[in-house]
Amino acid sequence: MQNNANEMAVFNTAIYVRLSKEDIVAAQSGRESNSITNQKQLILDFLKDKPEFNIVSIRIDDGYTGTNFDRPAFQRMLNDIKAGRINCVVVKDLSRFGREYINSGKYIHRLFPVLGVRLIAINDNIDTITRDESSEFSITLKNLMNDNYSRDISVKVRSQLQVKRKHGDFICPFAPYGYQKCEGNHNRIEPDPYAATVVQDIFNWKIQGMTNNGIAIRLAESGILAPLEYKRHKGEPLFSGFKMKERCEWTAQAVARILTNPIYIGTLRQGLRRRPNYKIKKSIPTEENEWVVIHDAHEPVVTKRTFYLAQKALLIDTRAAPRATTVYPLSGLLECGECGNAVTRSTINNGYKLYSYFRCSVRTKENRCELKQVPEAQVEAAVLQLLQEHISAVVELDRCLSEIQQVPYQKINVAKCEQRREKLAAEIARYRDLKASLYEDMKEGLISKTDFCDIRGQYDARIADALIAQEQIDRELSIYLSGEQSPNNWMKTFTEHRGLKSLTRAVVLECIEKVVIHKDEKLEIIFEHSEDYARLVSSLQEYAARGILGEAM
Structure with missing residues (x-):
């Protein structure tokens, strides 16, 4: 029933x-x-x-x-x-x-x-x-x-x-801002004509001295849609790991995510997160050595030089006034020559005009440093003059190089590289022999096991450094022998600014590593590519000593 x-x-x-x-x-x-x-x-x-x-x-x-x-x-x-x-x-x-x-x-x-x-x-x-x-x-x-x-x-x-991932396929469900999936192959991406220009503007503005918040404000005031709003406008499916508002706006964080993403120079990084197993939905970060990184996987939106300068701008300390949208040309690059701490900018209003000066941050807080305050205008004028002189020196080096192109310049450089390589090879062999004898010394009781481990570690470090230096020399040799490009391309960084009239944030980032202010108000500037500059000057002095420059000139 x-x-x-x-x-x-x-x-x-x-x-x-x-x-x-x-x-x-x-x-x-x-x-x-x-x-x-x-x-x-x-x-x-x-x-x-x-x-x-x-x-x-x-x-x-x-x-x-x-x-x-x-x-x-x-x-x-x-x-x-x-x-x-x-x-x-x-x-x-x-x-x-x-x-x-x-x-x-x-x-x-x-x-x-x-x-x-x-x-x-x-x-x-x-x-x-x-x-x-x-x-x-x-x-x-x-x-x-x-x-x-x-x-x-x-x-x-x-x-x-x-x-x-290892084949360089793009497997994310959506392309990052500035890119779009290729029409015939959704595992490849290409620049989005509109958004890519916005990304280029963001990088350029950062190099020119704008803060992340200032960039976000400028984008919003220009009526440029934020990344999620742009996707919505294009009718693409929306997904975000962040909480979504009814209308998404540009923020300093969104700008920072774009500026730090190497995808814009053609580098594809995937596998940065993973799920522990098939039952757990939440993903966890993976170790960096587990990432799959493919260089030149797609067309870049910005140059590697532009990306490097943006990273430099992000890494240095560039705290700005609360409502400021830009930083000053030397922000974050000044160092006290007496105590090594940062030199900061301060402003005083005396009732008639603003007076800006630089002083050591330690002296400001604890009154312990001997470096006194230095007027901002004085520092910037001195930096501009020293930079102009350095640019002129690099231009002259470039002229000398162009004049000795018809002499055995390449052969001399190759010979010098080979000499350096032979010296490193001998150093590696010596430390390997010393390493081999260490074990016998420990067995005979001449050194303890602790000393054995410490000394062996020191020898391993010396060998590793020498091997890295050898690889660098091999790269230089291949450039000299191939004739495809000059190892002195760094000179363009300075020669492009010949005739410089004023100090800008972009020029400072590109040409200067740091500025050291000493208590006698003397300035010391560490320029970008200072090691390359010193090596080239040494080479030219050697050529002059051999009479090569005179023959060419």
Whole structure:
């Protein structure tokens, strides 16, 4: 009698279908298609001639994994069940319901029976209204199999993605601001004509001395849409790891993310985060040595030189006044020659005009440093003069080099490189011999085990330094012998600024490493490429001593 009653009962039914990225992998390997359309059609065909089922809703989770139940359509269906609107759920098979063994069992064996909900998995031939010990075991076994299937698929997907990363494929779901996915290949990116120019402006403004907040204000005032708003404007799907407002605006943080991302020089970094396993949704950072980094993976938006200067601007201490949108030309580059601390800028209003000066930050706070305050105008004028003199010196070096191009300049440089390399090779051999004799000294009791470890570490460090220096020499040799480019391209940094009339933030960042102010108000400037400059001067002096310059001139 009970069975007849059940057969005559009308069940308010929810059809539930789900498709995830795991199913794409299955389809690619030739398994049965689990498309949304196929699932719905199969269930509707099953219910077509069964009047006891009253279809109340069709719930669809498209693109959601079965390893958890944090799915919007499933949660809405669950709310309907708890509200008493649904008392039957029909799925194609148990894997569509869920692939996680523990929580799937919680719903099927505990929650649904308590709420009086019938579950039908068509292809698994499961109907909980006719449950018995055999069907209970079958459900448990299938849930275990589905859980194991998720684990296998997760391993395969991770492996496939890692191969794609190493091939330089772009596997993120959306392109970063400034780029767009290529029309014919979504695993490649290309500059977005509009957004790429905005990115270039951001880098240029930073180099020119604007603060991150100042850049954000300028972008907003210019009516340029923030990255997420731009995606929304283009009709692209939105996803962000950050909390989204109704309307997203430019912020200093958004500007900083762009300025620090090497993707804009063509460097593709992937695998920076990972999920511990297929059941945990939250990702964790990976060690840097596990990242997959591909250089020149795509067309750059800014030059490497521009990117380097922007990083330099970000790294130095450039605290500005609360409402200031730019920094001063020498901000963050001044150092006290007496105590080595930063020299900061201060301003005094004497009632008639503003008076700006530099003073040691330690003297300002603790009155301990001997460096007295120096007028800003005096420092900037002195820096400008010294920079002009250095530029003139580099221009003269460039002229000398151009005049000795027809003499055995290349041969001399090659010979010098080979001499340096031979010297390093002898040094490496010597330290390796010393290392080999250390063990014998320890065995004979001449040195302790602690001394053995310490000295061996010192020798290893010397060998490592020498090997790095050898690699640098090899690179120089290949440049000299190939004739493709000059190792003195750094000179353009200065020669491009010949005739410099004023001090700007961009010129300072490009040409100056730091400015040291001494207590006698003398300035010492450490220029960019100072080692290259010193080496070139030494070489030219050697050429002059050999009479090579005179012959050329």
